[in-house]
Amino acid sequence: MGAVLPLLALRAFTETTRLGSLKAAAERMGVTPGAISQQIRLLEDRLGVTLLTRSRYGVQLTEAGERLYPGLSRGFGQIESALLDLDMLTRANSLNISTQPSFASSWLIPRLADFNALHPEIDVRVQSTAELADLQRDPVDVALRHGLGDYPGVKSIPLFAPVLLPVASPGLLATGPALDEPQDCLHYPLLQDADRADWTLWLQAHGVEPGHRSRRGPSFDEDLLLMRAAVSGQGIALVQSQHAEEDLRQGRLVVAVDRPWPSRFAYYLVAREEKLGQPHVRAFVDWMLGQVEAGASPDMHGSDSGLKHAFEVRQPGVGRSE
The missing domain is CATH 1.10.10.10 (Winged helix-like DNA-binding domain superfamily/Winged helix DNA-binding domain)
Known part of the structure; x- marks a missing residue:
């Protein structure tokens, strides 16, 4: 040898x-x-x-x-x-965030200007991908994950648990049957999640026998795509509340029936323990927690139908993992 x-x-x-x-x-x-x-x-x-x-x-x-x-x-x-460690030293003011496309576009990006204004010295980089980052190997400081909370080898900070809301374009509902009860949604085309499971579970949770119609309709693997289909009037979508927040505020979508249903999963901020001690990461964590606290307050949602149920702030130790 x-x-x-x-x-x-x-x-x-x-x-x-x-x-x-x-x-x-x-x-x-x-x-x-x-x-x-x-x-x-x-x-x-x-x-x-x-x-x-x-x-x-x-x-x-x-x-x-x-x-x-x-x-x-x-x-x-x-x-x-x-x-x-060397990369961390040379990029002390760079913050690399990994998150899902739908959460990035609908929740994080619209708020990120506030963080940039507070911390102009921090160079923020958002990686928007459906694949989970390996926090032990990939150059990622913070991951925002939607799951059950059990992430071995890293620290997870609970943020909030969204609810699922049935949403549709105002134009679609204006020309269709009245929507007063959950079962009335079956009179419209239903836009499905990838597993075609959410509508069945939502209807059952509200005492409706769903039948085969609850699983019919085009399916999408991202809430972002579901909402775009709903905005274009293709049907009613059952989506996470925070993903629909901006479209609801702008009137592109309305809550079809105000019967929110708790999601099984919560959102967590996940990072290696040593990363959480770094000033630029700590600044982002504190800012995120502040945004969540503000989002859970009545001032954020006012009296808007459906939005008042949008967030339930998680307590440490509560939640489930991906």
Whole structure:
């Protein structure tokens, strides 16, 4: 064995073992699966042992691989941690936020000007994606997650639990049957969530036997798309209250029937514990909590129908995880 082993080959082996497949490791490292396989063969040739076996079920460690992997995993973890620390030092005034597109566009972005005015020295970067950020590996300071609250290895601060509201365009309701009770929604096209489950659950929660009609209609995997379809008059959408807030205020949408229903999930601010001690992250956390407190007050919602139910501020320890 040579004194120096190829670092790329060591990482290819480590990522393949951690992720369980050549394809996943290739995506992580930005190369092809063939290149990953070649690097692992190179490492095995240099070491004179077989480290991985491959089958249709993925990759499995040999006895030699099991001995090698833990130390390499710790080593690469320490390298990544050191690089993150350096990045944190060089980007002390940069705040990287990861959140879902619908929450970013409907709740966070309209309020962010206030934070920027209070903290012009902080360079805010919002990553809007449906994929969860890995807070141990990705250059993310804070994630705003919609889930059940159990996020191992990181701190989660409960924000609020939204309710689901049935909303529609005023034009659609002006030309259709009267909407007085939850069952009246069945006289309109229903815009569905990706699982086609929310309408059935909402109707059942209000004592209505939903039947097959509750699961019919076009489905969308984002509240943002649901609301755009509702604004264009395609049907009634059942969406999270805070996502519809601006459209309701502007009159693009109205509450079809004022029967809000508690969502199973809550919103959490999630970060590594050491990040929460950094001044720019702490400033954002304090600002977020202030926004939530203001949003839960009567002044925010006034007497607008439906909006008065929009938020329930969460207490620590309450909530469920994704």
